[in-house]
Amino acid sequence: MAPPIAPHTIDLTINGTAHRLDVAPWTTLLDLLREDLKLTGTKKGCDHGQCGACTVLVDGKRVNSCLTLAVMKDGATVTTVEGLARNGQLHPVQEAFIARDAFQCGYCTPGQLCSAVGLMAEGHAHSAEEIRELMSGNLCRCGAYANIVAAVQDALAAQSTQREAAE
């Protein structure tokens, strides 16, 4: 029997809270969130990087947490769906998803939301066509795509109005 492998200690800031965590080298960020930290908002749809249900923001960028080993993200800042709202105030993307009925069962939704927030920060998506393309890593078996596109468009429009107002 191989000797047990020592866990690694890493620091992660998750949804604004600093954590020092002992993790096994093979533990994915997804399993760390769901199994160890009980942050079950982030979903597991395939565990293979094929569905996007596990999308979270690491240092502001959207990643598939099932394909990310936790040990590789020592020092990173992670935002999950549980961290999108601030002080009980929903993020504009969350508001838009509700208003546009951009989900049905809700299982892909945390991944869609994090992906949409990441996409908005990337600044590449302007047209519906581009949103469709750049949101295609997030599967939705309920088929809420048309509404997801509309919700992201709403959120983008709100973002640019806000920017204009700030300028």
Next chain:
Amino acid sequence: MTTVTPFVGTPRSRVDGRAKVTGAARYAAEFDAPDLAHGWVVSSAVARGRIARIDTDAAMAMPGVLKIFTHENRPRTAWFDYKHRDQTAPPGHPFRPLYSDTILHSGQPIALVVAETLDIARDAASLVRVLYETEEHATDLAARRDTAYVPPKKRSGIKPPPKPRGDAPGAFTSAPVQVRQESRVPAEYHNPMEPHAATVVWKGKDGIVVHDKTQGAQNSQSYIASVFGLSPSKVQVVAPFVGGAFGSGLRPQYQVFLAVMAALELERSVRVSLTRDQMFTFGHRPETLQIVTLGAGRDGKLVSVQHDAVAETSRLEDYQEVVVNWSGLLYRCDNVALTYRLAQLDVSTPCDMRAPGATIGVFALEIAMDELAHATGIDPVELRLRNHTDRDQNEDKPFTSKELRACYAKGAERFGWSKRKPAPRSMREGSELVGYGFATGVWEAMMMKSSARATLTPDGRLTVATATADIGTGTYTILTQIAADALGVPMEKVTTLIGDSSLPTSPIEGGSWAAASSGAAVDAACRSVRDALIGLARGLEDSPLANIDPDRVTVRDGRVFLTADPDQGLAIDAVMAASGVDKIELEETVLPDPKTMLTHAAYTHSAVFAEVRVDEELGIVRVTRVVNAVAAGRILNPKTARSQILGGVVMGIGMALEEEALHDHKLGRVMNHNFAEYHIPVNADVPDIDVLFVEEHDDKVSPLGVKGLGEIGIVGTAAAIANAIFHATGKRVNDLPITVDKLLDEA
């Protein structure tokens, strides 16, 4: 009295929306329990044979492994087959996990490794060694077509094909126009985004609470109690959120059996989650081979309809669905012969998947109708109109309502159907061929016996409860709307409880009957509470409402008042306090009207219009527009209703162009058991989809006039797309999905 219905019929955002966008909604694998153990399923690598040896020593030796269950040490379960049969089971022997050394299909669960953590269970499972003795297997339906048989025992709730009427073969022979279409729909897997999982919370003497992924908490509960010999009072199934199901959650699947078995044996809480790969190891839409022949006059009027289907089933059960009956129902024709047979393969038993049967059968019929339109030179929509029927000839009954013609007209107008040039390959834009396709959709409108409880408390809060489920369908929201209207309180004051076996009895959530059934039950319970409340108010001497005629009273916004003089009234809390009651709680049960069921046929209809663009050289197909016009009775919530249709259309796009479980018949297994290779539509595959609901008043189908929307969106969609591809390219592909290779194939 004027009835105001401020909520029902208006677009409302989901009441569970906030829970779903904040990650607060908990699904089956997300409930925690002290000391939770984790199970990992080991799946059979072969399709048929027996387990000669299963070696678990190395796995057991891994620290943290608690127990490994196999057929050799499986705890006792109920002896008789009927004890393993759930509400939706087809005739035959239900599959029993870990029952014996016999292997009946590839991917069959053959061991459960239970460990302290998920990673230990997964790792240990990889150390389980299995020696198989294989037997020859069959997974190729075409090769087994000759063995097809008429199922000797019908599946409950599934109508066998009607007896032939007239002389269909004779009428075909003499018909001036003849069309014959052979087609194939492959096996498809539901693949809800949430993999099947069950978390069993061990409560000692108090029994178990099971968080299962299910469309029927009570179905799971009675299955568990019966299989494991438990008192139903010791088993509670709680599934407030279900991450999609589309039928896969109708039967209790093997994850719940395994998790309950382990929890009972270890006297500890256990969770079992399936992997995405394992989502390809149980129920699926059965592969079905069909032949439709139509005979018609030159005017397009049908004189003969014949439809034969051969569908796969397992060796254990005669799974059945309604595939061919639609061909005797949808259009007027006096000579009809319909046959439906099964062929056994070494596969898991198929399972209802969104619009089971209709999705397959209507596809075959509607591509044949398109060929008939082509053969007669009649516009496809006009052809349907010429064959329209206002009577269900299968059962010789009128319909409760049928606004299909309005669907044709409104859908065609919205789509711009009149711009279609009749000849195939006659429309193009740049390097792309453009095609317009059309198909009719139909699904049964059903209502089931259902109960609900309503509880009003002095703070004006109303709680309604029934065991049904919300699998993304919007059940929480529509029940909240119905309750709010029935009692005259704002939606914010209503709490809807569902997805719990301890709540009033409800059927499984399937067949598109939840809105009509649970909706009517909630409505009835709330109306009774309202009547009771008014009764209390009338009994209060010195009140403005004393002994007043109940018809002259309105309840709204937390007050009971005189309709004619709203100032004369009392707040709900005042009525209850003065009457000395701390709550009004009533339960009601509703049933479909037995007389209407005998005298009328009830169906939902749709007209699906699709535009495709096909790259002439590369054969790549894009669906660029879909218009789906639906007649489904009363629409409770246009917002969530539209989403239901969108979802059906998207799955129909997948059916037309992408979805197929590819078998390696040598190995007898599905090879593309993951999302990288089993393609479902992604965002970029889905165009603008225009959904319209035509006005359809129906006072017979169900108390609320509701027909249901869960399935109709998918029916007809694949045919409309296939017909559009034919129109674009002149090439008829009847073997789904329509992939590039089939379009480029010269033959």
